[in-house]
Amino acid sequence: MPEFAFHHGGVSVPDLDAAIAWYGDVLGFELERRFTIDAANANAAFVRKGDLRFELFEVPGAASLPDDRRYPPRDLQTHGNKHVAFRIADLDAFLAEVEAKSADVAMVVREKFGAGCFLRDCAGNLIEFVVED
Known part of the structure; x- marks a missing residue:
């Protein structure tokens, strides 16, 4: 390849x-x-x-972006590109920073498989941020 x-x-x-x-x-x-x-x-x-x-x-x-594309679990029920994801070091510090900037946090994930969050940009597009061990 x-x-x-x-x-x-x-x-x-x-x-x-x-x-x-x-x-x-x-x-x-x-x-x-x-x-x-x-x-x-x-x-x-x-x-x-x-x-x-x-x-x-x-x-x-x-x-406009359909409502079902604005929430991560519902978005998975539609075929196509879902989001891009970026690595972050500390979820709580990242959330504090973006919430202080009035970012729209769509979902926070804290699971055994990992932690992260999804933001909606100003048009509702989902962007994921993940903590990598």
């Missing part, structure tokens, strides 16, 4: 400027660049934090 590495995750959002601000304010991403995708009638941006990137898309008239 040829070598490959993760490059970015992509999410559709209703307001590109609000999403750039949310990913910056809540998670510390910085705007890397803005661009348009003519074939999709989309305004887009890459936000970056170290080697991590998100591509954000704003498409006029796009449908």
